[in-house]
Amino acid sequence: MKVLFLCFTPYHIKVSNWLSKNRYNKFERTIILSSFTCIDKDRLYSFVPENLYDSSYYYHLNYKISEVIKKPIKYKRIYMEELFDFLENVDKINPDHIVYFSDNPIPYQKLFNKMKIKGKKLVFVEEGTAIYLNEYKFSVKEKWQFYIRKLLFNDKESRLFYHGRGGYEDIVILREPDLFNSEAEKIRISSEEFKEIILNSIKINFNIEKESSLFCPGYTTYNKSIRNKIYEEIFDYYYKSRKNLYVKLHPAEKEINQIRSLIKEYEPYVKFIDKLNITSEDIIYDSNIKEVISDFSSILINAYYLRKDIYLTSYANMLKKKYGVQINFSCSIFDKLFLEGKIKSFGGY
Secondary structure (H helix, E strand, O other), X not given: OEEEEEEOOHHHHHHHHHHHHHOOOOOEEEEEEOOOOOOOHHHHHOOOOOOOOOEEEEOOOOOOHHHHHHOHHHHHHHHHHHHHHHHHHHHHHOOOEEEEOOOOOHHHHHHHHHHHHOOOEEEEEOOOHHHHEEEEOOOHHHHHHHHHHHHHOOOOOOOOOOOOOOOOOOEEEEOOHHHOOOOOEEXXXXXXXXXXXXXXXXXXXXXXXXXXXXXXXXXXXOOHHHHHHHHHHHHHHHHHHOOOEEEOOOOOOOOHHHHHHHHHOOOXXXXXXXXXXOOHHHHHOOOOEXXXXXXXXXXXXXXXXXXXXXXXXXXXXXXXXXXXXXXXXXXXXXXXXXXXXXXXXXXXX
């Protein structure tokens, strides 16, 4: 049997590595990396162990709408050539199972439509809270970007739907099967298995101070001014309390330098972690980390499954109540942990 893994974040790769070693180790395995979240090729490859996969490939497959509009002929040609190469290569690989973490990208949708006709098994794997969304309201910007891509590339098949609702999956691998509505076969990832996924990673000594907190903001789209005010309020709290706060940004974050400049104002208690070959989950497993702070990022959920002795704090309510940020989705697993008191609100909101 042949198995193909489709990944575009470090976390996808880490889970694929574990699946490759533990569930698909007797089969021929191929991994294809892409850049749908703008994470560069070298950084993605830094998470792929040598000799784990029989073959690996990279296809960018992600072009900014602004670039495409400025030079539509150039980028349409580049995109169509790469898309053709991607689809043709998968045909040559001829996988029996395709393991994927998102069904939204247009290239994936085109591939899945082809593979379903051929009777291939599509295996959808949880990548975080997105799989547990109860609802999601697309912004006007998200809608027009999607339909411009369809228009530019003569795409008639792809659909606009929120994460995991494409209906392609034959098998779903996830932590909370009861919270995801699907007719597919469901395979639960246990807490112990999830820990194995993280512990399988490269071991790095972080030199974390005792009794420290970890700040992991999600890759959000709300107003930058509000973002800075939130960060300043959080940084100021830990600075004045003389508590150590380590900051690990989302791998797709583009404004790293601006945020680093902000952090410098609150040194030495607020510290920036600049290692690119690790994820937030790697740091959480350090016993010196006693608290994780985020908005509505899946990092809070992951921390809950990794360690029962860690304090989880969210500033999502502060975003909504103090700054009037409209959250255009709700998430069953996040809401569940809030109601159970597992996640607390920052600032008493």
